Amino acid sequence: MLQPANLSLEEMGDLAAIIPAADPEVKLSYRAIPEFDRANRRSIIPVCEPTLGGNxxxxxxxxxxxxxxxxxxxxxxxxxxxxxxxxxxxxxxxxxxxxxxxxxxxxxxxxxxxxxxxxxxxxxxxxxxxxxxxxxxxxxxxxxxxxxxxxxxxxxxxxxxxxxxxxxxxxxxxxxxxxxxxxxxxxxxxxxxxxxxxxxxxxxxxxxxxxxxxxxxxxxxxxxxxxxxxxxxxxxxxxxxxxxxxxxxxxxxxxxxxxxxxxxxxxxxxxxxxxxxxxxQVEQLDSFVAARRQHALEYNCRLSAIPGIRTPAEAPWAKNVYWMYGILVDEDEYGMNRDQLRKALAERGIETRTFFIPMHCQPVYWQQFRGERYPVAEDLCRRGFYLPSASSLSLHEIEYVTDVIREVCPAMRG
Ligand SMILES: Cc1ncc(COP(=O)(O)O)c(C=O)c1O
Missing domain, CATH: 3.40.640.10 (Type I PLP-dependent aspartate aminotransferase-like (Major domain))
Structure with missing residues (x-):
């Protein structure tokens, strides 16, 4: 019988510190404004959802x-x-x-x-x-x-x-x-x-x-x-x-x-x-990409003045399609860590997702990559998460999400 690869946090040593907390429960506390609510959502802003409005x-x-x-x-x-x-x-x-x-x-x-x-x-x-x-x-x-x-x-x-x-x-x-x-x-x-x-x-x-x-x-x-x-x-x-x-x-x-x-x-x-x-869906792909790039601009603009929030960069040679709009949280500057911020967002009806856990930290690959360290990936895993990123996101929803990130920021409350 196949046995799972067990890996305890103790065994991971200092790598255990990068493993995210369990997902917080997303409370049904978002009040959509009907005229802005293209996807007819009522109580949460999902991290992602399909847009099936074509043929x-x-x-x-x-x-x-x-x-x-x-x-x-x-x-x-x-x-x-x-x-x-x-x-x-x-x-x-x-x-x-x-x-x-x-x-x-x-x-x-x-x-x-x-x-x-x-x-x-x-x-x-x-x-x-x-x-x-x-x-x-x-x-x-x-x-x-x-x-x-x-x-x-x-x-x-x-x-x-x-x-x-x-x-x-x-x-x-x-x-x-x-x-x-x-x-x-x-x-x-x-x-x-x-x-x-x-x-x-x-x-x-x-x-x-x-x-x-x-x-x-x-x-x-x-x-x-x-x-x-x-x-x-x-x-x-x-x-x-x-x-x-x-x-x-x-x-x-x-x-x-x-x-x-x-x-x-x-x-x-x-x-x-x-x-x-x-x-x-292919018939609508250009419009989905355009919407996501516009959402990223809105997010970037609204998050730029918040201390400790690092928004995603776009290389000069790249057109980023922002499958997921990811941010990094600097605990010292922002005043709370990534998991605490995710919890605060979840309490206000905003679903988010943590960044990937690197392959060398996975129970199933632990023995294979034992002792290997990749500091940038580890830092991304410890501090990164993505905000609601669907093509159907409305400007009102982006404003709500970024307002919450600003309002709950301890560093901004002094
Ligand atoms: C980088 C990457 N590769 C492969 C896959 C696998 O795709 P699927 O879930 O359709 O099997 C995913 C899915 O999220 C992915 O993000």
Missing amino acids: ELKYVQQAIETNWISSAGKFISDFEAQFAAYCGAKYGIACANGTVAMHLAMATLGLEAEDEVIIPTFTMIATANAVTYCGAKPVLVDMEPDYWQMDLNQVEAKITPRTKAIVPVHIYGHPTDMDPLRELAHKHGILVIEDAAEAHGAEYKGRRAGSLGDAAGFSFYGNKIITTGEGGMVTTSNRDIARLAWNLRDHAFSHERHFWHKFVGFNYRMTNLQAAVGLA
């Missing part, structure tokens, strides 16, 4: 009326083509979720036991797990402190003859600095697989996430910038990777004859129903 219902109805509800149908190919084109990639391979999109992309590399894949330690666990599913080893690097992305200065030192890929994760919708990363990868003959799960529409020097490496994986989970409920996609301009990914997605059925398999494939298919929602 979603119409397309799903078409899928049902035509009887194409499983994993073949025109919405699958249309969604793949349109989303890939949006990203600037030649091919899109729709699949069941973002985790398997990353696994599928990595599976095409033919990784073997003892092969290594370099990833940032500050990410969602699916990035590391996708490497582990392939039987390979995740190798960690820290983050840079300005934009909270993988620290490229640390990557070269981690490259060994067994390194097969580097996986930049565009954390919270801000792209990684891709040119130096690609140059490094090229120099060592290593592939780059973007984890773009959080970065739909994000741009690096005018090029979109999903077209910045050899392949990329996206998530369409309900909290993502566009959603299919559950869903994911691999994008690539490499025809061989695309063909293999399509094949592996569907049990690696052979083209020669049915029930004839030359690879251990997977059932990672997406349904036509999900793709119908996805297509309608």
Whole structure:
């Protein structure tokens, strides 16, 4: 029987101090003003929610009326083509979720036991797990402190003859600095697989996430910038990777004859129903990105005068899509710590979420990375959280959230 990896806070030593408190209960205490309340919310401001105001219902109805509800149908190919084109990639391979999109992309590399894949330690666990599913080893690097992305200065030192890929994760919708990363990868003959799960529409020097490496994986989970409920996609301009990914997605059925398999494939298919929602969402992606960038401006402006609150920065070469609008709290300057501020917000009906807990601090990876330390990721984990970030957020809600952050700030009350 599988046993959980137990890790007590005592065993973590001083690393225990970065582990966030349990989520506070969000009280039903927000009073929405109807004319501002586009999403018809009444009692809390959620950290995120889907916006389904386009052709979603119409397309799903078409899928049902035509009887194409499983994993073949025109919405699958249309969604793949349109989303890939949006990203600037030649091919899109729709699949069941973002985790398997990353696994599928990595599976095409033919990784073997003892092969290594370099990833940032500050990410969602699916990035590391996708490497582990392939039987390979995740190798960690820290983050840079300005934009909270993988620290490229640390990557070269981690490259060994067994390194097969580097996986930049565009954390919270801000792209990684891709040119130096690609140059490094090229120099060592290593592939780059973007984890773009959080970065739909994000741009690096005018090029979109999903077209910045050899392949990329996206998530369409309900909290993502566009959603299919559950869903994911691999994008690539490499025809061989695309063909293999399509094949592996569907049990690696052979083209020669049915029930004839030359690879251990997977059932990672997406349904036509999900793709119908996805297509309608792609049609609205530009407006979602514009709304999120406007929300970030409003948040930045209203939070800038509050001591001890560090707002997210945008690199000169980046278009950040703010999947989540994250802030850092400096306890000494603000007068309370991150967990205390989250509690104060929750009491006023505002839902928030803490930043990722780095991979080297996870019970399941503790033995593998034992003794490794990544100070920037640890600091982000200790002080960071994100504010309500949905595309449907109203200006009134942003004002309410930032007013609460100002009102409860002990340093401002003197
Ligand atoms: C960076 C990153 N990678 C991968 C995933 C996995 O996506 P999914 O939840 O669709 O499997 C997520 C999901 O939040 C993510 O944030």
